[in-house]
Amino acid sequence: MAQTRVTDSLSLSVTPTLFQMSASPTQVWNSSVKVINNNPRELTVFAKVVNFAPQGETGAGKFLPVFEDTTDGSSLAEWISIDTDAITIAPEASYSIPFTVTVPENAAPGGHFAAILISTQPPVSGVETIKVATSQVVTSLFFVRIAGDVIEDGSVREFRVAHTFVGSPKADFEVRFENKGNVQLQPQGEIVITNMWGKERGTIPINQQTHFGNVLPKSVRKFEFSWKGEQSFSDIGRYKVALTLAYGEDARKFVTTTDYFYVIPVKAGGITLSLILLFVLIVRWSIKAYVRKMLLLAGVEPESSERESRRRRSFVREGDIRINKAISLKAPMQSGLDDLHDRIIKTPAFFGKVTAVYAFTFAYKRFFIPLLSILLCLSVFVFFIHNARKEQRDYEVVIHTADTQIKLSSEDILYNKTKTDGDVPATPLTALGTTTQQQYEIVLVNSSDTPGLAALLQTTLLSKGYTITDLQSDFEKSKPKTVIVFDTSLQEEALALSKYTNNALLSARPTQSTSSPSITIYIGNDFISP
Numbered sequence: 001m002a003q004t005r006v007t008d009s010l011s012l013s014v015t016p017t018l019f020q021m022s023a024s025p026t027q028v029w030n031s032s033v034k035v036i037n038n039n040p041r042e043l044t045v046f047a048k049v050v051n052f053a054p055q056g057e058t059g060a061g062k063f064l065p066v067f068e069d070t071t072d073g074s075s076l077a078e079w080i081s082i083d084t085d086a087i088t089i090a091p092e093a094s095y096s097i098p099f100t101v102t103v104p105e106n107a108a109p110g111g112h113f114a115a116i117l118i119s120t121q122p123p124v125s126g127v128e129t130i131k132v133a134t135s136q137v138v139t140s141l142f143f144v145r146i147a148g149d150v151i152e153d154g155s156v157r158e159f160r161v162a163h164t165f166v167g168s169p170k171a172d173f174e175v176r177f178e179n180k181g182n183v184q185l186q187p188q189g190e191i192v193i194t195n196m197w198g199k200e201r202g203t204i205p206i207n208q209q210t211h212f213g214n215v216l217p218k219s220v221r222k223f224e225f226s227w228k229g230e231q232s233f234s235d236i237g238r239y240k241v242a243l244t245l246a247y248g249e250d251a252r253k254f255v256t257t258t259d260y261f262y263v264i265p266v267k268a269g270g271i272t273l274s275l276i277l278l279f280v281l282i283v284r285w286s287i288k289a290y291v292r293k294m295l296l297l298a299g300v301e302p303e304s305s306e307r308e309s310r311r312r313r314s315f316v317r318e319g320d321i322r323i324n325k326a327i328s329l330k331a332p333m334q335s336g337l338d339d340l341h342d343r344i345i346k347t348p349a350f351f352g353k354v355t356a357v358y359a360f361t362f363a364y365k366r367f368f369i370p371l372l373s374i375l376l377c378l379s380v381f382v383f384f385i386h387n388a389r390k391e392q393r394d395y396e397v398v399i400h401t402a403d404t405q406i407k408l409s410s411e412d413i414l415y416n417k418t419k420t421d422g423d424v425p426a427t428p429l430t431a432l433g434t435t436t437q438q439q440y441e442i443v444l445v446n447s448s449d450t451p452g453l454a455a456l457l458q459t460t461l462l463s464k465g466y467t468i469t470d471l472q473s474d475f476e477k478s479k480p481k482t483v484i485v486f487d488t489s490l491q492e493e494a495l496a497l498s499k500y501t502n503n504a505l506l507s508a509r510p511t512q513s514t515s516s517p518s519i520t521i522y523i524g525n526d527f528i529s530p
Contacts, residue, residue, distance in 0.1 A: 275380060395409075482505070
């Protein structure tokens with residue numbers, strides 16, 4: 001339903017806002033447009049049929065008048081008959097304006113586009129376009145597809161990431177789709193974002209579950225999106241963005257393309273490089289210390305060995321020092337184990353043995369410190385890999401349109417996928433077993449480590465007759481317990497909801513007089529689907 005505010009105290013609505021139909025030459029189709037007066041007084045409106053054409057790449061269009069002296073019957077606006085007299089609508093009432101679409105016998109195959117303008121003042125015909133104030137008009141668009149030699153052909157002219165390098169998991173995407181055919185196309189698909197380990201970090205739906213987003217023939221339309229992922233130390237590096245679009249009614253066609261960007265946070269990147277450098281230095285120092293110990297066991301002072309090595313690189317002469325005792329690679333380790341064994345044997349008492357082990361550890365600290373450091377670095381590396389390979393994380397996307405911005409959380413997107421699979425009941429039961437409408441809002445926030453739990457709970461609550469106001473993802477630290485936060489006036493309702501959340505903790509808050517009463521369920525790691 002399209003709605004516009006005419007002045008500070010007037011508003012006007014029309015439904016439906018879009019007619020999409022297929023027709024054949026000589027076909028006649030009758031229907032109506034409902035105009036709604038949402039005001040406490042009478043409202044006079046005027047209706048006019050105009051042609052519609054794309055303007056720019058944002059999905060906006062322009063209205064082209066039909067001039068009586070130049071009409072040839074080839075445009076859709078000429079096929080639509082409507083009463084153009086002034087229409088008076090009673091206060092807070094509606095009025096249906098009938099119209100007839102008569103397709104001529106010689107109608108050209110392909111797409112034809114028009115609009116019915118409903119305004120509070122008679123439109124003024126200009127030379128090329130209809131001039132109406134945006135705040136004084138609502139429109140109902142007509143997309144008519146005439147059977148015949150229909151050409152469905154499109155391509156992705158451009159797909160790009162706004163910035164190749166970003167300091168946090170945030171990115172803006174732009175898709176420019178070109179319609180090369182003669183009928184409107186609605187490209188549908190998704191953008192899938194994966195990290196350098198191939199794990200999904202976001203899905204952006206494109207034109208799914210909507211009648212809008214059409215690309216008119218011989219035009220290019222730009223779609224813009226924003227993505228924000230969960231902040232994580234391990235999710236750095238190269239990200240792949242894969243676009244898949246499908247279009248066409250007669251034969252479904254697909255186009256795919258990819259792009260890349262890099263998430264390199266300065267702080268996390270500095271820490272990672274420092275750990276790698278530290279790990280390399282520790283390994284290098286450990287190897288040198290181990291070689292030094294081998295030389296000592298062979299009866300050679302490391303300093304003299306280095307001097308001899310430098311001298312031998314110049315020349316070798318009679319009398320040079322040579323190592324006659326062969327030492328295996330594991331000799332230093334075996335020597336340490338023998339020393340530990342001797343220390344323990346010489347101290348029969350238990351506490352004496354503990355003291356001996358402590359003294360041994362201190363004596364061989366040059367071995368244990370590098371060993372512990374290497375183990376610590378390896379533990380950090382394993383933790384990094386484990387986190388980076390986590391299957392899903394929370395995220396949110398913004399779909400930019402010409403008029404507004406649509407924000408979706410990962411819970412919204414996961415729920416829509418579930419709904420597509422038919423897991424949501426078509427006709428929910430009445431909430432709490434009563435016939436009264438729900439007079440409060442319910443907000444579900446996933447605060448756990450498992451994405452999709454809020455979507456899962458929404459499916460359950462919808463089946464019980466509840467209405468969910470919003471689904472959200474919590475990007476902060478996960479919560480161990482599920483908590484239901486409610487306005488004090490909704491204590492009984494919150495208690496009834498708790499049985500669907502494993503008897504979650506209840507927390508009351510003062511009711512705000514400036515907002516609708518609400519219940520917010522923060523889903524924690526203890527949540528189990530009922």
